[in-house]
Amino acid sequence: MTQQHDDRPDFTPYDGPAGGWGSVRSLADIIPREKNAAVTSAELLRQNKPGGFACVSCAWAKPHPPHPAEFCENGAKATAWEITSQRVTPDFFRAHTLSELRTWSDYRLEEAGRLTHPMKYDRASDKYVVAPWEEAFAAIAARLKPLNPKSVVFYASGRASLETSYMWQLMARLYGNQNLPDSSNMCHESTSVGLKAAIGVPVGTTRIEDFESCDCILHFGQNVATNSPRMLHQLRSVHRRGAQIIVFNPLRERGLERFTDPQNPIEMATGKETPIATQYHQVKAGGDIAAMTGIAKYLLDHDAIDHDFIARHTHDFAPFADKVRATSWDEIERESGLTRAAIEQAAAAYARSTATIAIYGMGLTQHVKGVDNVRMLVNLLLLRGNIGKPGAGPCPVRGHSNVQGQRTVGITEKTELAPVEKLKEIYGFSPPTEKGLDTVETCRGIIDGTVKAFLSLGGNFARAVPETGLVEQGWARLDLSVQIATKLNRSHLIPAAGDTWLLPCLGRIERDLQATGPQRVTVEDSTSVIHASLGKVEPASPHLLSEPAIVAGIATALLPSNPAVPWDKWVDDYALIRDEIAKVFPNFFARFNDRLAEEPQGFWKGNKAAGREFDTASGRAEFLVPQELNATGFAPADGRYRLLTLRSNDQFNTTIYGYSDRFRGINGTRQVVLMNRDDIARAGVVAGQKVTLATDAQDNQDRRVRDLTVVEYNVPPGCIAAYYPECNPLIPLSHHADESHVPAAKSVPVRIVA
């Protein structure tokens, strides 16, 4: 059951499968709570289907043909959450000051419902008050015009459509910057950097069909049952075909162990479960480079490598092989926390495979050596030629439903990834070429005062980023904060010194009616397939504007008029925006509108590396020689733990649906720290006791999170786990992946203060 906060904390280990009756009960609990059961139930049948809408939860691939119900427990929660009948109206804001709302939990803020009117912060009353859209656009433009464009940031959170995202980046560049951080800066940027350098594309090469022909899956640091549950269907059929699924994860995540399909009546009636993992290795947090080095060592020692592929398609194999051979099993065992025998068992299974997919998530990307983690996994694939053939390839599992797509259409702070020449040719201006700010650099700018204005296309920036304390203090000094959002969150409650705007938009499941009729939007999934999405639900309020209309409103007020950029016409007909995308990105989007019509199940935008064409420095796939086995970026020390920050099964990032982390058996509270039994004894605490975590960093900043209940849990010694975003104040801003700047949220150095 989904529970309220702390109503009765309960830590009973869960011994059911993922899916199954627990998942049905969880839905039966959530749908009525949002008081819109009939609409939600009808909408769920349109989810992830041709002519329907693309789920607003994760970015996992949508199979064709779809399952009769192509949704999962968490996708259904996301749908119910968006089309709730609860409303945050002007009356709500008349009743509550921002000082009061800041004391509310993340759960309570979003549970209050959908925002209904454009609002402006009024300092005298400390409240949001209604203001008309035209006033909002004019006032925002008036604040932005005198500012140095370099001091303004345009953040995007990964959910907005390709159409909106395209307009967002174009507005920023026409205004004069490419300060376009997005949530992927906290997420799969290690993939974008690592895969680009290794294989020449910033995205995975695996397609959903590959799951039908692989005979092995290497699975690192991704929590499938919670974060991409529809993928359990693919994993289950892979397992049933007798393929190997080899998991590396510090936690024994239930969905990786066994699954009962909640949509299969026979499985439900008989309680039949399918195991998922064939091997499960509880690697230490940050120990993956070591574990993968061990696998590579076995492959080299047993000559289980694809010499022909390596010779024809790769570069720098020799230094990589030398380094691996020179690394001792002692070091590998110590750094991975795994025995040689366990690693060899994994390596032997991999060596027998003819086609392997490498799946991974935040467990690899969110470390100081996050890029090396990704590259090391590619090294393993290259050793056996597992790229560019059926059933093989890297498969990063993306987060937000269009986070990969936002990057594809120009949301990037990096000039070399921006379509500078095309923009210049088509719109007749000189796009900025100075590198823009990413998320970490934006935080630094907010803290040191060089960032003056922050515009947010969705998301909950102040809550999702590291170093929460200093970021919130800096935020209060901004000249302008503009938040385009569906629901209230903490980032909306920290008023800027200048103007603060809260602009409510349509969600993707809602009908988007413009001058030429109902509009579709498009998104890109984790496997580079572009899908159309048509919302049909009555909008939460008649005062909402669509995201494209809001961006156009700001852009029109802000920028000199340019006949090549008819913002209003684009809002009248989103197909015109798709025509622009097709002109600027012809390699991926030629005949964009036609292809949507021809392939209603979605079209693949293509991927050179999938055809063994490697757009890298050497023109071949690059091996990387890892410099360190420890991905955490810090040395072990007495009393220093590696904190990994987790998502529960009852949240979407900073959106907290409830207090039930069912598969982990943690219910009724999120204020916990999961510890190994021996560590509990060593630390001199007891299970059930409340402790404080303090960051163990060599700077003068005091970072603490208090009142966390110790829960005994099966985690490797020296590793502890607690929830995101509650623990974000503990992450130093400087603690991020070397090249990609992804905050290292999966290994934060902390001490326990009893």
Ligand SMILES: Nc1nc2c(c(=O)[nH]1)N[C@H]1C(S)=C(S)[C@@H](COP(=O)(O)OP(=O)(O)OC[C@H]3O[C@@H](n4cnc5c(=O)[nH]c(N)nc54)[C@H](O)[C@@H]3O)O[C@H]1N2
């Ligand atoms: N329902 C739901 N769906 C979501 C989200 C959500 O919050 N809720 N968020 C979305 C977003 S934006 C994203 S990015 C994805 C995130 O999805 P995931 O990539 O699954 O991210 P996390 O939940 O942070 O969990 C990472 C997993 O890595 C493991 N891990 C931690 N440290 C290490 C390590 O050092 N090595 C290894 N091998 N494993 C490690 C953890 O135990 C955990 O199982 O999901 C997306 N989908």
Ligand SMILES: Nc1nc2c(c(=O)[nH]1)N[C@H]1C(S)=C(S)[C@@H](COP(=O)(O)OP(=O)(O)OC[C@H]3O[C@@H](n4cnc5c(=O)[nH]c(N)nc54)[C@H](O)[C@@H]3O)O[C@H]1N2
């Ligand atoms: N410690 C720690 N920190 C992390 C992570 C971690 O694992 N550990 N994970 C990181 C990752 S992977 C990510 S992606 C980031 C997430 O960071 P963000 O993407 O910034 O945060 P979300 O929680 O996804 O944003 C939720 C808000 O989005 C708004 N929203 C929802 N739907 C829509 C819509 O359709 N349109 C608009 N305009 N707004 C909408 C709602 O107002 C909601 O409150 O957090 C990162 N932070």
Ligand SMILES: [Mo]
């Ligand atoms: Mo993410």
